[in-house]
Amino acid sequence: MSEPIIEITDLCFSYSGKEVLHSIDLTVYERDFVAIIGPNGGGKTTLIKLVLGLLKPTRGTIMIRNRPPRSNDTTLGYVPQQIDHNLSFPATALDIVLMGKHNPDRRRFFGDAKEDRQEALWALEKMGIVEVADRKITDLSGGQRQRVLIARALVSRPELLVLDEPTASIDTKGQKDFYNLLRELNDTLTILMVSHDLLTIASYAKSIACVNKRLHYHQTFESSGDLLNAFYSCSVEEICPVTSVSRNPQAKQTAGGRGE
Amino acid sequence: MMDVLQFEFMRNAVMAGVLASIICGVIGTLIVVNRLVFLSGGVAHCAYGGVGMAFFFGWPYMIGAVGFSLVAALVMAAVSLRSKQRADTIIGVMWAVGMASGILLLDMTPGYNVDLMSYLFGSILSVPQSELFAMAGIGALIFLLIAYFFKDLLVMSYDEEFALVRGVPVKRLYYMLIGIVAITVVMVVQVVGLILVIALLTIPPYIAEKYTKSLLQMMLLSCCFGMLFTIGGLLISYTYDLTSGAAIIFLAGIVFFLSLLLDRLLLYRKKLVMIRSHEEEGQRRLE
Numbered sequence: 001m002s003e004p005i006i007e008i009t010d011l012c013f014s015y016s017g018k019e020v021l022h023s024i025d026l027t028v029y030e031r032d033f034v035a036i037i038g039p040n041g042g043g044k045t046t047l048i049k050l051v052l053g054l055l056k057p058t059r060g061t062i063m064i065r066n067r068p069p070r071s072n073d074t075t076l077g078y079v080p081q082q083i084d085h086n087l088s089f090p091a092t093a094l095d096i097v098l099m100g101k102h103n104p105d106r107r108r109f110f111g112d113a114k115e116d117r118q119e120a121l122w123a124l125e126k127m128g129i130v131e132v133a134d135r136k137i138t139d140l141s142g143g144q145r146q147r148v149l150i151a152r153a154l155v156s157r158p159e160l161l162v163l164d165e166p167t168a169s170i171d172t173k174g175q176k177d178f179y180n181l182l183r184e185l186n187d188t189l190t191i192l193m194v195s196h197d198l199l200t201i202a203s204y205a206k207s208i209a210c211v212n213k214r215l216h217y218h219q220t221f222e223s224s225g226d227l228l229n230a231f232y233s234c235s236v237e238e239i240c241p242v243t244s245v246s247r248n249p250q251a252k253q254t255a256g257g258r259g260e
Numbered sequence: 261m262m263d264v265l266q267f268e269f270m271r272n273a274v275m276a277g278v279l280a281s282i283i284c285g286v287i288g289t290l291i292v293v294n295r296l297v298f299l300s301g302g303v304a305h306c307a308y309g310g311v312g313m314a315f316f317f318g319w320p321y322m323i324g325a326v327g328f329s330l331v332a333a334l335v336m337a338a339v340s341l342r343s344k345q346r347a348d349t350i351i352g353v354m355w356a357v358g359m360a361s362g363i364l365l366l367d368m369t370p371g372y373n374v375d376l377m378s379y380l381f382g383s384i385l386s387v388p389q390s391e392l393f394a395m396a397g398i399g400a401l402i403f404l405l406i407a408y409f410f411k412d413l414l415v416m417s418y419d420e421e422f423a424l425v426r427g428v429p430v431k432r433l434y435y436m437l438i439g440i441v442a443i444t445v446v447m448v449v450q451v452v453g454l455i456l457v458i459a460l461l462t463i464p465p466y467i468a469e470k471y472t473k474s475l476l477q478m479m480l481l482s483c484c485f486g487m488l489f490t491i492g493g494l495l496i497s498y499t500y501d502l503t504s505g506a507a508i509i510f511l512a513g514i515v516f517f518l519s520l521l522l523d524r525l526l527l528y529r530k531k532l533v534m535i536r537s538h539e540e541e542g543q544r545r546l547e
Contacts, residue, residue: 053425054424054425078421080419080422085419086418086419088469088470090472090473090474090475090477090478091414091418091475092474095473096418099414099419099422099426100426102411102412102415102428103426103427104426104427104429134473
């Protein structure tokens with residue numbers, strides 16, 4: 001198989017005395033499309049933040065291309081969940097995309113470099129919305145704004161795209177276009193995406209990671225039955241043998257005893 | 261209009277107004293897009309505690325006020341970074357306690373004191389030239405700092421989390437911004453008064469935001485609006501013998517509501533155009 005891009009080993013994360021993630025192992029290979037699912041408060045967003053380097057693991061390691069996560073990493077592009085939080089902000093679509101090119105280590109006093117503008121226009125072109133480059137973000141539709149944010153992530157030419165519930169604020173038609181776009185991008189990019197949407201996961205994702213304090217990884221899934229199982233292993237812990245066994249050491253012993 | 265400027269106090273008042281407008285236009289823009297209006301109000305009121313302390317202990321005014329409001333501002337910044345949900349409450353508490361402690365300290369100081377009204381509304385008509393120079397100097401320093409970190413501030417103001425991913429030192433920048441807000445507020449309050457500072461920090465940027473396409477344009481337009489308000493307000497107060505600070509704020513308020521009305525009208529016109537085009541299409545179909 002192809003090279004691993006993310007390697008997580010024995011990862012634990014606690015927040016104010018509460019364990020959010022426990023002993024997680026996950027290897028994501030190039031050009032995979034991983035959907036992260038799980039109940040609210042199960043630690044999906046925490047896992048994403050750890051991968052992005054916004055949080056530091058309590059124990060264990062995360063390696064991205066054999067390096068620990070750090071900020072200003074160009075291998076990584078991030079598309080956040082909320083897209084309407086600062087709507088009236090005075091900036092054009094192009095300005096927002098240019099933010100993805102910003103490098104705090106090399107500050108420019110005025111304006112943006114010509115190459116950066118070219119790159120930003122390329123990213124907008126790739127998203128099919130180059131014609132709105134000079135429009136203010138307030139005047140864009142929800143779908144267009146979402147594409148602007150992906151362009152902002154793509155402009156640094158990442159190998160890995162991380163998305164946190166990207167379609168929360170787009171309508172159904174927009175979502176379909178959006179996922180088709182992601183599939184196209186997936187030809188060259190690895191994608192890690194938090195999602196709640198069973199249907200889209202069934203038709204677009206290649207593998208599934210269920211996160212509910214622990215992680216249950218399904219590298220491939222064949223039928224929608226597999227998918228449902230994966231889904232339930234997350235939300236109803238008892239059904240998934242792996243989770244329930246590892247949860248309860250005593251059950252593990254008896255289960256092991258019976259097996260032998 | 262020109263004969264107004266023959267008086268030195270009037271020239272100084274116009275200069276003070278222009279300087280305050282420029283400083284408030286730039287800082288106010290950052291305050292509005294980062295939603296720091298309430299925090300700035302808290303800092304401005306809290307600074308009165310510093311004024312009280314300066315008089316009570318016999319320190320120079322600037323050291324007391326700047327020191328006190330800087331500490332208060334950084335505490336507020338820390339609170340709003342740590343516990344976002346209740347930050348406004350804590351700021352409200354500090355707002356009230358800071359102001360009250362200032363009044364108590366002034367009560368306990370024997371002799372002549374600044375009174376609350378002049379702190380609230382300032383005395384733009386009696387600004388000495390030395391304070392104009394001080395304001396210009398500190399303003400220039402602040403602008404250099406903001407120009408250097410402009411892109412970082414832009415990325416942070418739009419999306420804090422993304423800024424972190426890009427490696428922008430968001431926390432340090434946030435503290436810096438709030439520190440700048442504290443210094444600006446104290447400096448400009450001394451010249452034009454607390455109420456006018458809050459008006460100049462919020463009204464021009466709010467109007468400017470709607471008609472501009474970038475943060476820099478928003479800053480420039482806010483400065484223009486601020487100057488229009490201060491100079492216009494001064495003229496009104498001179499002509500009709502009214503309190504200058506209140507006249508400036510009132511003019512700003514009128515323009516603020518006019519801009520809201522203009523938005524409504526523009527929206528209505530858009531709607532009319534749409535309805536008309538639908539009607540035309542219907543007509544064509546009928547034919």
